[in-house]
Amino acid sequence: MPDFGYAQSSAYRRIYPEPVPLTEDEQQRLDSLRAEYTALNDAWYASDADEALERLDELEKLIADIEDREGVWSPEQLAIAGAVVSLDHAGKVKIERGFVKPEDMPKQSKKTKSASGPGDANAEAVEAETSGLSAALTATLLDVPDKGFATIVYALVLQQEDAESQNTSAQFLHRQKTRKINYIFQLVI
Numbered sequence: 478m479p480d481f482g483y484a485q486s487s488a489y490r491r492i493y494p495e496p497v498p499l500t501e502d503e504q505q506r507l508d509s510l511r512a513e514y515t516a517l518n519d520a521w522y523a524s525d526a527d528e529a530l531e532r533l534d535e536l537e538k539l540i541a542d543i544e545d546r547e548g549v550w551s552p553e554q555l556a557i558a559g560a561v562v563s564l565d566h567a568g569k570v571k572i573e574r575g576f577v578k579p580e581d582m583p584k585q586s587k588k589t590k591s592a593s594g595p596g597d598a599n600a601e602a603v604e605a606e607t608s609g610l611s612a613a614l615t616a617t618l619l620d621v622p623d624k625g626f627a628t629i630v631y632a633l634v635l636q637q638e639d640a641e642s643q644n645t646s647a648q649f650l651h652r653q654k655t656r657k658i659n660y661i662f663q664l665v666i
Contacts, residue, residue: 489576492558494548507543510536550574557581
């Protein structure tokens with residue numbers, strides 16, 4: 478296939494390999510590197526000294542080496558997913574993996590969705606409550622597109638913070654989403 482662009486790929490779902498869990502030693506090393514990075518970064522911001530920049534760059538590289546790991550395809554994923562081989566705009570072979578026909582995706586029952594975790598029982602209620610705010614935010618961003626980019630960057634930063642957060646209770650998620658949406662409204666208006 479000469480090109481496999483958005484028009485072709487949008488007909489499929491995409492799955493990705495599962496990350497390989499860190500060993501206990503790797504996790505301890507990662508935690509100590511993150512702690513050192515945070516302490517050094519805070520000290521650097523407080524003093525504006527340039528000596529710490531080299532060590533911060535080194536720590537970022539060490540953390541990235543641990544975090545950026547190849548994933549492993551599970552047997553279940555291999556059974557339903559496929560790969561597409563195409564040519565990119567320069568004529569080089571491009572292999573994209575993890576495409577699944579929508580009808581081949583595993584079906585999740587409502588019971589499985591609602592019983593997935595202790596804080597997930599109210600997730601649908603939280604989503605329903607914040608959907609109105611999200612719709613209003615979308616309409617507002619259409620009226621002021623010059624602030625849209627800043628808003629998107631801010632939302633991406635908040636997503637990263639959410640991914641690093643350990644507290645996943647429904648009340649916490651509701652407070653976080655409401656606070657973020659209100660802050661974005663203040664940026665835009």
